[in-house]
Amino acid sequence: MIAAVSKRRGFFLLWIAFFLCLFVYQSNYIAQVSGSKRIARAVPRLRPVVFNLTDFGGIGDGRTINTRAFERAVAEISSAAAKSGGAQLNVPAGVWLTAPFNLTSHMTLFLEEDATILATQSEDLWPLMQPLPSYGRGRELPGPRYGSLIHGQHLEDIVITGHNGTIDGNGRKWWEKAKRKQLKHTRGRLIQLMWSRGIEISDVTLRNSPFWTVHPYDCENVTIRGVTIIAPPDAPNTDGIDPDSCRNVLIESCYISVGDDGVAVKSGWDQYGIDYGKPCANITIRNIQVNAPVSAGVSIGSEMSGGITNVTVENVFIWNSKRGVRIKTTPGRGGYVTQVFYRNITMETVRVGIVIKTDYGDHPDEFYDPTALPVVEKIFFDGIYGSEVRIPARIYGSKEVPVRGLEIRDMNVGVTRKKKHVFQCSFLQGEVFGTIFPKPCEDLGTSTRPGVFREAKITSESDGDDDA
Numbered sequence: 119m120i121a122a123v124s125k126r127r128g129f130f131l132l133w134i135a136f137f138l139c140l141f142v143y144q145s146n147y148i149a150q151v152s153g154s155k156r157i158a159r160a161v162p163r164l165r166p167v168v169f170n171l172t173d174f175g176g177i178g179d180g181r182t183i184n185t186r187a188f189e190r191a192v193a194e195i196s197s198a199a200a201k202s203g204g205a206q207l208n209v210p211a212g213v214w215l216t217a218p219f220n221l222t223s224h225m226t227l228f229l230e231e232d233a234t235i236l237a238t239q240s241e242d243l244w245p246l247m248q249p250l251p252s253y254g255r256g257r258e259l260p261g262p263r264y265g266s267l268i269h270g271q272h273l274e275d276i277v278i279t280g281h282n283g284t285i286d287g288n289g290r291k292w293w294e295k296a297k298r299k300q301l302k303h304t305r306g307r308l309i310q311l312m313w314s315r316g317i318e319i320s321d322v323t324l325r326n327s328p329f330w331t332v333h334p335y336d337c338e339n340v341t342i343r344g345v346t347i348i349a350p351p352d353a354p355n356t357d358g359i360d361p362d363s364c365r366n367v368l369i370e371s372c373y374i375s376v377g378d379d380g381v382a383v384k385s386g387w388d389q390y391g392i393d394y395g396k397p398c399a400n401i402t403i404r405n406i407q408v409n410a411p412v413s414a415g416v417s418i419g420s421e422m423s424g425g426i427t428n429v430t431v432e433n434v435f436i437w438n439s440k441r442g443v444r445i446k447t448t449p450g451r452g453g454y455v456t457q458v459f460y461r462n463i464t465m466e467t468v469r470v471g472i473v474i475k476t477d478y479g480d481h482p483d484e485f486y487d488p489t490a491l492p493v494v495e496k497i498f499f500d501g502i503y504g505s506e507v508r509i510p511a512r513i514y515g516s517k518e519v520p521v522r523g524l525e526i527r528d529m530n531v532g533v534t535r536k537k538k539h540v541f542q543c544s545f546l547q548g549e550v551f552g553t554i555f556p557k558p559c560e561d562l563g564t565s566t567r568p569g570v571f572r573e574a575k576i577t578s579e580s581d582g583d584d585d586a
Contacts, residue, residue: 158211158230158231159230159231159281161208161228161230161281162228163206164206164226164228164277164279165202165203165204165205165206165224165225165226166202166203166204166205167195167198167199167202167204167205167206168205168206168208169191169194169195169198169205169206169207169208170207170208170210171184171187171188171191171207171208171209171210171214172210173191174186174187174188174190174191174194175187175190176188176191176209176214178210178211178212178213178214178233179212179213180212180213180215180236181215182215183215183216183217183238183243184214184215184216185216185217185218185219185243188216188219189219189220191207192207192219192220192221192222192225193222195207195222195224195225196222196223196225199222199223199224199225203224204224204225204226204275205224205225205226206225206226206228207225207226207227207228208228208230209227209228209229209230209233209235209280209283210230210233211230211231211232211233212232212233212234213234213236214233214234214235214236215236215237215238216235216236216237216238216267217237217238217240217243217244218237218243218244218245218265218266218267218268218269218306219267219268219269220269220270220271221268221269221270221273221276221278221311222270222273223273223274223275223276224274224275224276225275225276225277226277226278226279227268227277227278227279227280228279228280228283229278229279229280229281229282229283229284229285229322230280230281230283231280231281231282231283232283233280233283233284234283234284234285234286235267235268235283235284235285235286236286236288237267237286237287237288237289237308237328238288239288239291239292241264244264244265244306245264245265246262246263246264246265246303247262247263247264247265248262249261249262249263250263250335250362251390251394252336252362252363252385252386252387252390252391252393252394252396252423252424253386253387253390253391253421253482254387254388254389254390254482254483255482255483256303256304257304257329257387258296258301258304258305258329258355259301259302259303259304260483261302261303262303263303263304263305263306264303264304264305264306264328265306265310266306266307266308266309266310266333267285267287267306267307267308267309268285268308268309268310269309269310269311269312270310270311270312270314271311271312271313271314272312272313272314273311273314273315274314274315274316275316276311276314276316276317276318277317277318277319277320278309278318278319278320278322279318279319279320279321279322280321280322281321282321282322282323282346283322283323284322284323284324284325285308285309285322285323285324285325286325286326287308287324287325287326287327287328287331288326288328289305289326289327289328289329289349289353289356290326290353292305292306292328292329293328293352293353293354293356293377296354296355297354304329305328305329305355306328306329307327307328307329307330307331307332307333308324308327308328308329308330308331308332309324309331309332309333310333310334310335311333311334311335311337312334312335312336312337313335313336313337314334314337315337315338315339316339317334317337317339317340317341318340318341318342318343319332319341319342319343319345320341320342320343320344320345321343321344321345322345322346323345323346323347323348324345324346324347324348325347325348325349326348326349326353326356327349327353327356328356329355329356330355330356330357330360331347331349331356331357331358331359331360331376332345332347332358332359332360333360333362334360334361334362334364334367335362335363335364336362336363336364336396337361337364337365337367338364338365338366339365339366340361340364340366340367340368341367341368342359342367342368342369342370342372343368343369343370343371343372344370344371344372345372345373346372346373346374347359347372347373347374347375347376348374348375348376349375349376349377350377351377351411351412352377353376353377354377354378355377355378356376356377356378357376357378357379357380357381357382358372358374358376358379358380358381358408359372359374359380359381359382360379360381360382360383360384361381361383361384361398361401362384362385362386362398362421363384363385363386363391363394363396363397363398363424364398364399364401365398365399365400366399366400367398367400367401367402368402368404369381369401369402369403369404369406370402370403370404370405370406371405371406372406372407373406373407374406374407374408374409374410375408375409375410376409376410377411377412377413378410378412378413379410379413379414379415379416379417379444380406380408380409380410380413380414380415380416380436380439381403381406381408381415381416381417382416382417382418382419383398383401383417383418383419383422383426383429384398384419384421384422384426385397385398385421385422385423385424385425385426385453386421386422386423386424386453387421387423387451387481387482388423388450388451388452388481388482388486388487388490389423389452389482389485389486389487389490390423390482391421391422391423391424391451391452391453392423392424392452392453392490394424395424396424397424397425397426397427397453398422398424398425398426398427398429399425399426399427399428400428401426401428401429401430402429402430402432403416403429403430403431403432403434404430404431404432404433404434405432405433405434406434406435407434407435407436407437408434408435408436408437408439409436409437409438409439410436410439410440410441411438411439411440412440413439413440413441414439414440414441414442414443414444414473415434415436415439415441415442415443415465415468416431416434416436416442416443416444417441417443417444417445417446418444418445418446418455418458419445419446419447419451419455419478419479420446420447420448420451420478420479421451421479422447422451422453422454422455422492423451423452423453423490423492424453425453425454425455426453426454426455426456426458427454427455427456427457428457429457429458429459430459430461431443431458431459431460431461431463432459432460432461432462432463433461433462434462434463434464435464435465435466436463436464436465436466436468437465437466437467437468438466438467438468439465439467439468439469440468440469440470441468441469441470441471441473442463442465442468442470442471442472442473442504442507443460443463443471443472443473444472444473444474444475445458445473445474445475445494445497446473446474446475446476446478446479447475447476447478447479447492447494447519448476448477448478448479448492448519449477449488449489449490449491449492449516449518449519450481450486450487450488450490451479451490451492452487452490452491452492453492453493454492454493454494454495455492455493455494455495455497456493456494456495456496456497457496458496458497458498459498459500460497460498460499460500460502461500461501462500462501462503463499463501463502463503464503464504465502465503465504465505465507465531466504466505466506467505467506467507468504468506468507468508469507469508469509470507470508470509470511470512471502471504471507471509471510471511471531472499472502472510472511472512472513473511473512473513474494474497474512474513474514474515474521474524475512475514476492476494476514476515476516476518476519476520476521476545477514477516477519491518491519492519493519494515494519494520494521494522495521495522495523495524496522496523496524497521497523497524497525497548498524498525498527499524499525499526499527499529500526500527500528501527501528501529502526502528502529502530502531503529503530503531504530504531504532505531505532506532506534507531507532507533507534508533508534508535508540509533509540509541509542510529510531510533510540510541510556511526511540511541511542511543511558511559512542512543513542513543513544513546513559513561514542514543514544514545515544515545515546516544516545517545519545520545520546520547521545521546521547521548522546522547522548523547523548524546524547524548524549524562525548525549525550525551526548526549526550526551526554526558526562527550527551527552528551528552528553528554529550529552529553529554529555529558530553530555531555531556533556540556541556541557541558541559542559543558543559543560543561543562544561546559546561546562547561548561548562548563549562549563549564550562550563550564551564
């Protein structure tokens with residue numbers, strides 16, 4: 119009898135526990151459906167001193183300009199960091215309209231959940247800056263360029279992070295004016311850090327940049343992790359992440375969907391980049407997802423005049439894009455692209471999978487040296503997979519700039535339609551190993567057959583996509 123009572127009591131307690139769990143679940147569901155306010159996530163203390171933007175008069179109503187609040191906060195952080203070793207600025211939930219502002223060393227900018235830093239569209243509030251020394255002029259137009267929304271120079275130990283808060287460049291006006299050629303200067307980036315070291319950007323959403331989204335320039339020890347970058351396909355030149363003349367960069371676990379290249383590794387433009395002489399080196403790009411409908415998932419160049427070396431691109435998924443991975447350069451660039459490793463790249467619904475093109479790109483002015491020929495060599499592919507790819511590979515060296523030392527190991531890419539010339543090559547020297555599908559071009563040798571170094575046979579099956 120006692121055992122039976124105990125058993126019934128046990129079942130009774132289990133039923134109570136079950137209904138309590140059900141009640142909690144239903145309460146949470148009803149709260150979500152009814153739009154009840156969520157409990158705010160606790161903000162971690164990441165620095166010895168912590169400030170809130172509202173401490174400096176910030177108003178997150180989406181209408182008030184908060185530039186002075188950001189400037190006062192950064193000045194206070196600079197002072198506090200000199201005494202304590204670092205300070206944190208919390209941006210709470212709300213829409214914080216602002217003009218461009220600068221960061222300082224030993225600073226953490228923390229965007230709380232539902233916080234948005236929103237760029238003003240007033241051009242007169244965007245400062246003009248001198249051209250980058252390795253470009254010699256604005257990238258779009260001669261002369262100076264607009265500054266970035268969030269900027270910093272000669273800094274160290276800078277962190278931009280949060281609970282997936284948003285930095286919104288409010289770029290539609292800039293895009294439309296650029297298309298109509300109504301701008302007098304090159305558009306501003308969303309985030310640009312120059313001549314700095316110890317940079318981390320993580321766990322934030324970056325939207326609608328006027329131009330390139332994240333542009334570390336001549337920086338070292340840069341980590342960009344867990345970042346979402348979004349711009350519509352019709353937003354011109356809105357590259358996702360562009361490390362430029364940087365050393366020791368890690369880009370990982372990011373989602374990128376933009377109106378140009380998802381990631382573009384750069385190092386200066388023609389004679390200005392040659393003279394500046396700062397290569398981009400030791401770059402790792404891994405575990406990212408990219409949608410680039412009008413361009414490439416991951417690009418190298420075409421601005422590569424300072425040299426690009428030791429780049430690893432691995433575990434990358436590229437979908438609904440015009441190109442998968444691409445290297446682009448042209449006579450006049452000088453410099454080199456070498457020691458590039460692609461591993462485990464998957465592509466789905468991509469027009470051209472692998473692209474190397476050595477006559478691509480424009481020049482800053484008429485003073486470039488057409489005899490400054492870039493070197494493209496030692497490019498390695500290991501594990502290239504895909505489906506619904508129109509042309510798996512288009513590797514076009516040229517007589518002036520051949521591609522040498524290229525290797526492909528294990529490739530299986532399903533094509534959208536059966537054609538003879540889906541693997542297109544010219545002025546290429548290299549080898550293939552393992553299983554390769556579709557059949558590689560004759561330029562690539564095997565263990566039993568040497569490659570043939572030759573000019574491409576351009577046919578109508580090239581799809582007219584000569585700008586690849």
